[in-house]
Amino acid sequence: MDTITNPIVHDTRSYKSDQYVRWCPGCGDHAVLTCLHKAMVILQIEPHNLAAISGIGCSSRLPYYMNTYGFHTIHGRxxxxxxxxxxxxxxxxxxxxxxxxxxxxxxGNHFIHTIRRNVDINILLLNNKIYGLTKGQYSPTSDRGFVSKSSPYGTVEDPFHPIELALGARGTFFARCIDIDLKNTTDAFVQAEQHKGTSVVEVLQNCVIFNDNIHKEIVDKAYRDDRTILLKQGEKMIFGANMDKGLVRDGFNLKVVTIGQDGYTIEDVLVHDATTQDNILHLKLGLMAPENGFPVAIGVIRNVEGLCYDQEVKKMIDDVQVKTKVRTLNDFLMSGEVWEVK
Structure with missing residues (x-):
């Protein structure tokens, strides 16, 4: 009699370790961890086929809470x-x-070169605009004038915009989400894994201790709908509490319009295409901000195909192994130019 074996169906317990989660109550890291567990359930990846890597920082404790392989490495590496x-x-x-x-x-150097090489990994970039683990110094994404323990009179430098770095390094996937928006964050993680190449997901995250409410201007329910736009592939770029605002082209720039006013109709509103090679449009979408009269773009902004570094390395190795006559260590030592000393 044939035995029918059913595939194992994993739930979130399959991906959770037995470690106590050591983050401050209310920290956005909790939400990121929850969304990652949920994404794994949707993807049904075997835990032994997962590896969670981190550097140094509050968010870098995440590998301890994954029932997978993992490395808690060193700062920035x-x-x-x-x-x-x-x-x-x-x-x-x-x-x-x-x-x-x-x-x-x-x-920073490792970040841009990983993206340039298009290594098939998923980078979850948790952006709270502060150094939390070292107790409140300003970070590369802190706004000009930001007062912190290391800038008591305000910073005198402009911040990095992660999407500028990613697209400047010819990135193939960039998404942005908000830590408290569990549904869309989980969806971004799923799409990141499904993408072949380096996936960067910027999570706008809150640090309740050293930078509380840093993203309040866009996450507060009172005006979130008017200050954010959820981009969906193949759908019109509309937003607002009444879903009556849209993005249109204005020469080489983008413009916010009210549908039904000033002669603009729904037909004028742009359709989002994350798969176009036009990274200039993706960059313009990624740099939108309320201070410029635009909503912040949430969701998958860019998702294009490209050669993956790891796969290209594997192909090269396979090709060399077929062609080489070297099969043993002695073969290797005796290959090339050799000579005997007497």
């Missing part, structure tokens, strides 16, 4: 370790959890 893991074991789903300080300051 998580992307380098994640690259090594993916090249060594291409079959693994690799997730790098990092903060705006960890990845954009000391780790």
């Amino acid at each position: 998580g992307a380098a370790v994640a690259t090594g893991v993916k090249v060594a074991k291409p079959e693994l789903s690799v997730w790098l959890t990092t903060g705006d300080g960890d990845s954009l300051a000391i780790g």
Whole structure:
């Protein structure tokens, strides 16, 4: 009699470790962890085929709370370790959890070159615009004039915009989400994993201790609908509490209009296409901000195809192994130019 074996169906318990979660109550890291667990359930990836990597920072404790392989590495070097893991074991789903300080300051070089190489890993960039673990210094994403323990009179520098770095490095996937928006955050994580190449997901996250309400101007329910726009592939870019506002082209720029006023109709509103190679449009969408009269773009902004570094390395190795005559260590030592000393 044939035995019918049913595939294992995982729930969130399959991906949770037995460790007590050590983050401050109310920290956005809790929501990110929950969304990652939910995304894994949707994707049904076997826990032993997952690797959670991190650098240093509050968010970098996440690997402890995943029932998977993992590395808690050193400051700013998580992307380098994640690259090594993916090249060594291409079959693994690799997730790098990092903060705006960890990845954009000391780790900035690794961040841009990982994206440039298009290594097939998922980077969760938790952006709370502060160094939380070291108790409240300004970070590379802190706004000009920001007062902190390391800038008591305000910063005198402009911040990085993560999407500028990602697209400047020819990134193939960029998404943005809000920590308290569990549904769309989970969806962004799922799409990041389904993308082949480096996926960057910027999570606008709150630090309740050292930078509370830093994203309040867009996440507060009183005006979130008017100050954010959820981009969906193939759908009109409309937003607002009454869903009556839209984005249209104005020459080489974008413009916010009210549908039904000043001659604008729904037909004039742009349709979102994350798959177009036009990274200039994606950059314009990613840089929108309320202070410029635009809503902040949430969702998958860019999702294009490209060659993956890890797969190209594997192809090269396979090709060399077929062609080479070297089969043993002695073959290697005796290959090339050799000579005997007497």
